[in-house]
Amino acid sequence: MRTHVVDHPLASALLTTMRDQRSDNATFRAALRELTHMLIYEATRDAPTVEFDVTTPVAIARGVRLANPPLLVPVLRAGLGMVDQASALIPQSQVGFVGMARDEQTHLPVPYMESLPADLAGVPVYVLDPMLATGGSMLHTIELLVARGATDITAVCIVGAPEGVVALERSGFPVQLVVASIDDGLNADAFIVPGLGDAGDRQFGPR
Numbered sequence: 001m002r003t004h005v006v007d008h009p010l011a012s013a014l015l016t017t018m019r020d021q022r023s024d025n026a027t028f029r030a031a032l033r034e035l036t037h038m039l040i041y042e043a044t045r046d047a048p049t050v051e052f053d054v055t056t057p058v059a060i061a062r063g064v065r066l067a068n069p070p071l072l073v074p075v076l077r078a079g080l081g082m083v084d085q086a087s088a089l090i091p092q093s094q095v096g097f098v099g100m101a102r103d104e105q106t107h108l109p110v111p112y113m114e115s116l117p118a119d120l121a122g123v124p125v126y127v128l129d130p131m132l133a134t135g136g137s138m139l140h141t142i143e144l145l146v147a148r149g150a151t152d153i154t155a156v157c158i159v160g161a162p163e164g165v166v167a168l169e170r171s172g173f174p175v176q177l178v179v180a181s182i183d184d185g186l187n188a189d190a191f192i193v194p195g196l197g198d199a200g201d202r203q204f205g206p207r
């Protein structure tokens, strides 16, 4: 599995703001939006383009656009804070939704919503979720996408735990990972250490 860690100094500075427990909900959301911009920028680095003519005030120039705009899939709740910025950068993208919440005892994802196109054959999919902890939520999402024919999936995350990265690798699913940091590991509550806490709560308050 290809894993791209976006450790540009500006990305690391935004991640620092997100990690800081003193950052309030609005500050956290603003940093998440800006950092998503950088992750999507890197995720699309090798995306195929098509050329077309564009008329400038002076002459005809060759322009480009993405050949195959992706489906964006924010994983509710926390992924909602990434979708506005991602769709602003790729205005031709469409958006599907998956909702799940981890059970605090078992740490397994409990799905409560899915709204996805039926046929994803040939459609690149970007799954947006700030946190890749055990990997259970991302794997459940990827299973839904693969069942609809997706073969080109990019997990766009802010923080990953090594355990979640290994789970994605071992799954054999057609996925690559773009992430701002791979942290030390998980604690007994399956929270990422040092991490940034609960990414849903830090944006929206407690569930």
Ligand SMILES: O=P(O)(O)OC[C@H]1O[C@H](OP(=O)(O)OP(=O)(O)O)[C@H](O)[C@@H]1O
Pocket (backbone or CB within 6 Å): 075, 076, 077, 078, 079, 100, 101, 102, 103, 107, 109, 129, 130, 131, 132, 133, 134, 135, 136, 137, 138, 164, 190, 198, 199, 200, 201, 207
């Ligand atoms: O890799 P995992 O162990 O599955 O954990 C990661 C999941 O946990 C968080 O969501 P959470 O369940 O807290 O829901 P929320 O976004 O509503 O807060 C996070 O946004 C991921 O979806």
Ligand SMILES: O=c1cc[nH]c(=O)[nH]1
Pocket (backbone or CB within 6 Å): 078, 131, 133, 190, 191, 192, 193, 195, 196, 197, 198, 199, 200
């Ligand atoms: O550290 C973690 C782990 C799962 N979900 C989060 O929001 N944070």
Ligand SMILES: [Mg+2]
Pocket (backbone or CB within 6 Å): 078, 198, 199, 200, 201
């Ligand atoms: Mg949460």
